[in-house]
Amino acid sequence: MPDTEFRFPPDAFTKSDRGDDAAFYAQPRLVNHIDAAAVAALSTFYGAQLPLSGRILDLMSSWVSHLPATVTGDVVGQGMNAAELAANPRLQHWVTQNLNAQPTLPFDSQSFDAVVCCAGVQYLQQPDAVFAELARVLRPGGPCIVSFSNRCFPTKAVAIWRALNGAGHAELVALYLRRAGFERATSHVLRDGACSDPLTAVIGYLPGKPSALEPS
Numbered sequence: 001m002p003d004t005e006f007r008f009p010p011d012a013f014t015k016s017d018r019g020d021d022a023a024f025y026a027q028p029r030l031v032n033h034i035d036a037a038a039v040a041a042l043s044t045f046y047g048a049q050l051p052l053s054g055r056i057l058d059l060m061s062s063w064v065s066h067l068p069a070t071v072t073g074d075v076v077g078q079g080m081n082a083a084e085l086a087a088n089p090r091l092q093h094w095v096t097q098n099l100n101a102q103p104t105l106p107f108d109s110q111s112f113d114a115v116v117c118c119a120g121v122q123y124l125q126q127p128d129a130v131f132a133e134l135a136r137v138l139r140p141g142g143p144c145i146v147s148f149s150n151r152c153f154p155t156k157a158v159a160i161w162r163a164l165n166g167a168g169h170a171e172l173v174a175l176y177l178r179r180a181g182f183e184r185a186t187s188h189v190l191r192d193g194a195c196s197d198p199l200t201a202v203i204g205y206l207p208g209k210p211s212a213l214e215p216s
Contacts, residue, residue, distance in 0.1 A: 003178045008160065013125040017155035021080065021098050033062075033119045034149045037196030042118065042147055043068045045190055045201055049143055054113030057137065059130075060120025061094070063087040073113070078105070103129035107137045115144040121173055122152050122161040131180035140208020144182060146173045147201040150193070170200050177204035 047068040054073040058065045061077035062084040077094035079085050085094040095106055103126045115134050124130055134144055148169060170187040177185040182204030191199040
């Protein structure tokens, strides 16, 4: 069955905590949601996959972006907590927005060279709409990297995420990417969880000729 014809179950994106997301995220959480070894692995992966310069959207960001020093372009953050975003030294600009309430991004079409999203995809209740927006704001050939561990706020994670294991999470994210028109969606196990938090990254590319920006 083509991805575009697949229909998720009607309760796939419900949460056990249906309270106000803004209230839940109002208190700043200045902590890492993955451990040091997983952070280092993600930073290395970013360094190998992202352009050295250009404009990067850090979706569902917080006070850290895990980008290596070699990636020196303009970084724009989107997240739920203004204090966390203001504390992030890698962000040149940022916006607060609840994607579950408003999935339309306040950015021009084809205004970013890459998108990253760490430890946030499990909370999206309108993933098709959000990933369609990522395809809109990315320039042709741009990468979108979505990473996740086994950590989450379980009452805020959607039902389909809670029902799947790590391999299922990777396939679900790849499905989100393909349904939005991304190509070459591949999964990479960055840490297997034996000695640190497990960490997986799924990367897809917007169709078209990539920019001339030099890759890392």
